Amino acid sequence: MIFSGIETGSFYALAALGIIIIFRTSITTNFAQGVIGMFNAFMATEFYYRFGYSTVESIILAIVTSIIMGILIDILIIRHARKVNPVSKQIITLGLIMIIMGITPMIFGTTNRDLKRIIPSGQIDFGSLHISYNSILNIILVFIIMFVLFIVLQYTKWGLAVRVTASNEYTARLMGVPTKMVTMIIWALAASLSTLASIMLAPSNSVEVNMMGGVQVNALIACVLGGFQTFYGPVIAAYIIGISSNLIVFYISDTWGEPILYIFILIFILIKPNGLIGKKLVKKV
Amino acid sequence: MSKKAIVVNKELSNDIVLQVDNLSIAFGGLKAVDNLSFNIKKNEIFGLIGPNGAGKTTVFNCITQFYRPNNGEVYFRTKRDKVVNLVGRPVYRIIRLGLVRTFQNVELIRELSVLDNLLVGAHIKYKTGFISHMLKTKKARKEELDNRKKAIEVLKYLGIDHLKDFLAAGLSYGILKRVELGRALMSDPNLLILDEPAAGLNETETEQLAETIRKIRDDFNSSILLVEHDMRLVMNICDRICAISFGKLLAIGTPKEIQSNKNVQEAYLGKDD
Amino acid sequence: MAIISKKIIKDIFFKTSNILPKPYVNYLLFGIILVILPYIVNGSTLLTIGSVIVYAIAALGLNLLLGYSGLISLGTAGFMGLSSYFASYLTKDLNFPFFASLLISVFIPVILGLLVGLVSLRIEGYYLAIATLAVAEILRRIFEKFIAFTGGYVGKTADYPNILNVFMLDREGTYIILVIFLIVIMILTHNLIQSPTGRALLTMRGSDAAAQAMGIDILKYRLIAFALATLYASIAGVLYVHFNELTYPTIWNLGLSLNILAIIIIGGIRSISGTVLGAFVVYSFSDLILKEIPFIGEIPGLSNIIFGVLIIVIILFYPQGLIQIFKNILKSIFIRKDVKASE
Ligand SMILES: Nc1ncnc2c1ncn2[C@@H]1O[C@H](COP(=O)(O)OP(=O)(O)OP(=O)(O)O)[C@@H](O)[C@H]1O
């Protein structure tokens, strides 16, 4: 039970990390994070069914298309929206949802599709507990990705560039940080994180237009719960949400599990408005 | 969560409007204001000076509660002649007590006309709520009319009534500074806090401003606390001056005393003023 | 005749004087045009224009929220849906009269909205978008799963309103009710944005610091704006169910909330006439125009793409929206005429 919670949590964590890095560098909450993943999950099925690539190859190709998509979004739209206020940037990402939701059925049709697991079968048994090899792979993969990203963010020159851009883009540019490059890479990275989440999620649901709706909402809530000020806060919160929603769904109610969880989080936010790891910032006037 | 506002019936001698006691605030490791104390008397024009980054704006922010000081108290004699501690009060309550400020980087609303920007300053004067506003009740209309008249008077007072229908977005910096001053006056303050009112003004405008500030003090019967880099202006209009550097007090005194103060001269060394 | 109508149009668009009855006259004129519109265009457009009106009402609320206080709600569809179910349940299952049901059906979403706002708006403005998104998600689940109340996927029905047992309205009659609601709401909104409350909202959007320094309680005014947005959405929801005689879960999805957002961005932010124009563009465009175009009209999702692109293009390059283009065109026509006339 906890184990599958960790797996769900890792999908949320991938999406939440994508949202938070974009928030920090482009000052907007990216509502299109989920649909970008959804679109590229469709791309993976396209590579698999139409072009006959293997599952792993299709996934890698879908990651590549997501990177291209992220770069395109940055170059075509976000780059021109620097002077636009944060609210309007949010609206831009909402416009992106409409576009991607509109394009998807146009290209891929309106029927749901399947995406295979990377490890098709096999499980470990602990008494009554069955954990599929694929779940273990997912969990470990996400852990590794998180670990590598945090190391990069914290200890490399490139990570420093990101953090500097995140704290103040204008000064960063003055200091010679290639902020354009940084935001572009961030959008590409965020798109690929979301794609990975949707691909991992796909085998247990199916690939369809609304597949990432829940992940998107939970990832945003993870950012709220974890606080928008750190990179790791939302990730931790995402795992907490994944695990506790699985527990509530299992022990209390199937349908009302998530609503109940949201209410708990609302109450928590009332008590601690800046989230788990939130620091209170003094706004300069 | 927030420190409870405490109304302390502190004995302030009758002629004191604002008393700042041991005020301190730090950002990370940086002590922006360090154990600063001073007071302002009724109908006084009081200057706060110091080099760039000395912490002047921060002092203003601590007084008006935009920043919560780490330490210290700010006692204020309200319009109703009651002494209250401002520390811990919500920012938006401060103006009701009779204390209003302007900002270093003009904070006007671009989409509103000059007149409407002034009316924003009269916000606390309105008694009607949003439902009366939607229904445009008689009382709401009358209130609006009265405040409009008053705003036009204030604009005339500041010599910019011909601009009343212009949007703030298109006006020059000097004019905007005056509009902001007008907005502050709309609330009938008994203490007016001005952050660099002369920034961006030319010489004649600055002279006009000096005149205006004095007139405001007399006509509105209020005290004025101002931060200003233009030393000529400060020395010209201030009754007393407080000089700070790195958040610490250097000296308080009359313009003459400040000019001849060793510490102050040192702090400004290398600056041509 | 032509001269008179031109003068009227001119009045509508250029006389924005503060003299009391003037704008009211314009709105009333517009209302009359709306009432006769379905008859002069084509009988079958009644449904479409009715929907335009319903969505315009919800959009007016969102415009107040977004345009004046700079906050986004993604819960518009959810609140609309909630009130539509209440209206259906109260009038159909409990036999409440129309107005009593309207009051209750609107009251409950507003209270819910206030609770959500109270929690999320204390922190940062952008939390509201997230909170409302989550609430909409929960509401959608309720619509689908709480079958005793909502009828599940099948949904619930309602009748054309029966007003005071005197007027048993038919579709045309209900349409007139929609127009009346729209016009009244336009007038009330007009009053509000020109009032101290409107200024307070704009100030808060322009500068937190200035607003607070001038005594504006930001939380209070954000809540007012959000409560009004919820109120308008709920009214729209009630009108929807009575006009369409049906409500079911798939209508009230995120897509609808985004369309309503599209209405105000495309039509014109902070503009009442812009909002109505936007509603016409967004809803009659896909219903009346796009479907008529052979071949292209059949492509699924095309209108979504068009509106998504329009949103982004307008935000980046033309933030005032279509109403501004519209006004400019009219201005250029009339000003040229005026010059000629005066010569
Ligand atoms: N919200 C804040 N967060 C972090 N540091 C701050 C904040 N506000 C002010 N500071 C710092 O406090 C110090 C004092 O700043 P302040 O703006 O008060 O100076 P000032 O005397 O008004 O300078 P100037 O004459 O340039 O306006 C500066 O080092 C500034 O960077």
Ligand SMILES: [Mg+2]
């Ligand atoms: Mg300063």
